[in-house]
Amino acid sequence: MPLSEYEQRVLEQMERQLTSDDPRLANTLTQSGHRAVGRYVIASVGVIVGLLLLVFGAAGSIPLLGVLGFVVMFAAVAFAFANPGRHRGRSGPQGVVAGDGSVQQRPAQRRQRAGFMTRLEERWEKRRGEGGR
Incomplete structure (x- = not known):
């Protein structure tokens, strides 16, 4: 069911107000929520390799191998949940939307x-x- 003109105007006004009040939140809400599947595949392989290193290190009484396995697992999980291609100084919107839409x-x-x-x-x-x- 389509929105009426009044509802569309109210939503646009709310969007402009949100963008001017909290630009970071507005930018976060407008980003797409899906991530590349490849990142999760690589991270899964990293977790499996890290787990195997951890198990073989514990079974063979080689603490260094166990620690290395834990580090690999941790790095793989961090890689999976990291924001790809984001730099701190450039993540926000380019400006503030004024009342007239500029x-x-x-x-x-x-x-x-x-x-x-x-x-x-x-x-x-x-x-x-x-x-x-």
């Missing part, structure tokens, strides 16, 4: 977009203007 950048994002040398030059000019050395 996207406005935040000041911190404008500063991040500037190059390293540009930021150094700005700092230098600021220090020279303050009477620094």
Whole structure:
């Protein structure tokens, strides 16, 4: 059953409000929930190999092999649940949606977009203007 025009407008307004109030949550909710099956296959193989190393290390009284098996299992599970292709500085949305639907950048994002040398030059000019050395 399709939504009425009023319901669609209310949902769009709620979406804009959520995006402006908490952009990280809005970004998380709009991402797809499925992950690549290949990651889980690789992680499963890693867990099995780690478990075998752990068992053979315990059965053969080789503690180093057991510890290595545990580390391999732990790394495989961490690999399975890690966020692929995500970098901390780039995970958020590109800006804030204003009331009219336009996207406005935040000041911190404008500063991040500037190059390293540009930021150094700005700092230098600021220090020279303050009477620094």
